[in-house]
Amino acid sequence: xxxxxxxxxxxxxxxxxxxxxxxxxxxxxxxxxxxxxxxxxxxxxxxxxxxxxxxxxxxxxxxxxxxxxxxxxxxxxxxxxxxxxxxxxxxxxxxxxxxxxxxxxxxxxxxxxxxxxxxxxxxxxxxxxxxxxxxxxxxxx
Numbered sequence: 001x002x003x004x005x006x007x008x009x010x011x012x013x014x015x016x017x018x019x020x021x022x023x024x025x026x027x028x029x030x031x032x033x034x035x036x037x038x039x040x041x042x043x044x045x046x047x048x049x050x051x052x053x054x055x056x057x058x059x060x061x062x063x064x065x066x067x068x069x070x071x072x073x074x075x076x077x078x079x080x081x082x083x084x085x086x087x088x089x090x091x092x093x094x095x096x097x098x099x100x101x102x103x104x105x106x107x108x109x110x111x112x113x114x115x116x117x118x119x120x121x122x123x124x125x126x127x128x129x130x131x132x133x134x135x136x137x138x139x140x141x
Contacts, residue, residue: 003135023133025091030132032089033139034125035080038096038117043078045115050074067111073102077113 007013050067068074075082076098084100096114103113117125131137 003131005134019136020134023136027129027133028089028091029138030129031091031094033132034094034128035087035089035096037121037125037128038094039078039080041117041121042114046074046078049112049115067106069102073098073100073106073113076100076103 005016007016046067050065053067054065072082072084076084080087084098086095086097086099088095098113106113128139
């Protein structure tokens, strides 16, 4: 839901619109918060997609959980701040990338490493950025 903005007077209106324009040019704080939403989504997606599945490869010392030999790939895909990932919150976009070499191997085998948010999740993320641009409000941590 988008907020209703009420302003009286030309000076206050100009100040409000100027602040909105500034935040529209650089919404980095909102994109940074959306990164947390992305990792929350990916953690749920990994649990739904790979949770409970066992790997057929039964080598000694190998983790029997599917897609989790050491846990580094899962961590890179689902936990912000983990090794082997890139997170860039920029003025107009967010990039979340898994840089673990195993990601490419799994993807070539048809095993997705990152899930794709549906329309509902994407709408909520976009709404958060829009809310920040219009009001300057940020989430409370």
